[in-house]
Amino acid sequence: MNDFFSFFRVLSSICLLCLVVACQDNSTDKTARPGVSASGVAIFKKNCVTCHGADGKLGLNGAKDLTQSMLTVEERIPIITKGKNLMTPFEKMLTPEEIQAVAQYTTTLRTQQ
Numbered sequence: 001m002n003d004f005f006s007f008f009r010v011l012s013s014i015c016l017l018c019l020v021v022a023c024q025d026n027s028t029d030k031t032a033r034p035g036v037s038a039s040g041v042a043i044f045k046k047n048c049v050t051c052h053g054a055d056g057k058l059g060l061n062g063a064k065d066l067t068q069s070m071l072t073v074e075e076r077i078p079i080i081t082k083g084k085n086l087m088t089p090f091e092k093m094l095t096p097e098e099i100q101a102v103a104q105y106t107t108t109l110r111t112q113q
């Protein structure tokens with residue numbers, strides 16, 4: 001049990017170290033972030049929960065309930081990129097890879113029926 005936890009402690013220290021190193025290396029170039037893969041859930045928490053909520057159901061500013069949305073990833077990408085009605089466009093804030101990742105993540109919020 002203890003071994004199990006110390007393994008994770010070592011692992012997270014390594015991750016933290018990599019992150020620090022990666023940040024320092026790329027401090028002049030904010031667009032290229034090698035080693036830091038676009039994480040859909042992190043992008044969602046940072047950019048989308050204000051209107052959609054962590055579970056996608058908040059519906060602030062008329063935001064669609066993402067647990068009910070039947071759109072495919074391909075249909076979500078243009079909405080996230082260009083925005084729609086009260087939804088802000090994210091093309092200037094996120095890279096196409098990040099938009100793809102977060103679109104993919106939002107499909108996992110759908111409640112299975």
Ligand code: HEC
Nearest residue numbers: 047048051061062063064069070076084085086087088102
């Ligand atoms: C300023 C509030 C706001 C923010 C922030 C926001 N949205 Fe939205 N979102 C909306 C609104 C409003 C709609 C409904 C647009 C319409 O059809 O009128 C919507 C619709 C959507 C839809 C389409 C759902 C459907 O079934 O039509 C998706 C997918 C979506 N948002 C994903 C995201 C993602 C991913 C983010 C973060 C990158 C995000 N939204 C951030 C307000 C927001």
